[in-house]
Amino acid sequence: AQSVTQLDSQVPVFEEAPVELRCNYSSSVSVYLFWYVQYPNQGLQLLLKYLSGSTLVKGINGFEAEFNKSQTSFHLRKPSVHISDTAEYFCAAQPPFSGGYNKLIFGAGTRLAVHP
């Protein structure tokens, strides 16, 4: 069965410092990969996605992620974080259309806490 592992449950960081949130997936076939952000008491907002092509993907709010097929990783990075980036971040994988439907498989989430 496919799974997504977010290696850090919490990441504390100071404002304006760089940050990396780690994500690994297990799949024997190609997958689509996503990062979503969830602010307190809200739904999920898409940060970026990798479907195919360039392995470096740029998203909203200055975030980017790099797809590494050999390491089955899709780590999220930001060179300089702001207080407003404090939120829960979810990595998700979606297998190609098969079996007649598609679904997102989420990791457990990483809580990013940005301190002044």
Next chain:
Amino acid sequence: DAGVTQSPTHLIKTRGQHVTLRCSPISGHKSVSWYQQVLGQGPQFIFQYYEKEERGRGNFPDRFSARQFPNYSSELNVNALLLGDSALYLCASTQTGTPETQYFGPGTRLLVL
């Protein structure tokens, strides 16, 4: 354009009751998926509907059911509620049933006492 909308925003029920949650997809989107997010965990897939037909179901008991209407809105029904059903229920929509970006609504927070 309006995004995915869900109602109600919050709900409190007691064990054994049933609940109906509602979702309206983005205009032009024909597929709706439902996810359950228990506190402290990532969302778990419950159902996907496309063109009013169930296309997929996650590992949830038969107490969970859903349907999609001709206007592509959807209802999630849960019968015989258990304490463990307390969660944030998220609805997501896509244009078609094929793999593409899913757009999420704000969710309905259900508390079962």
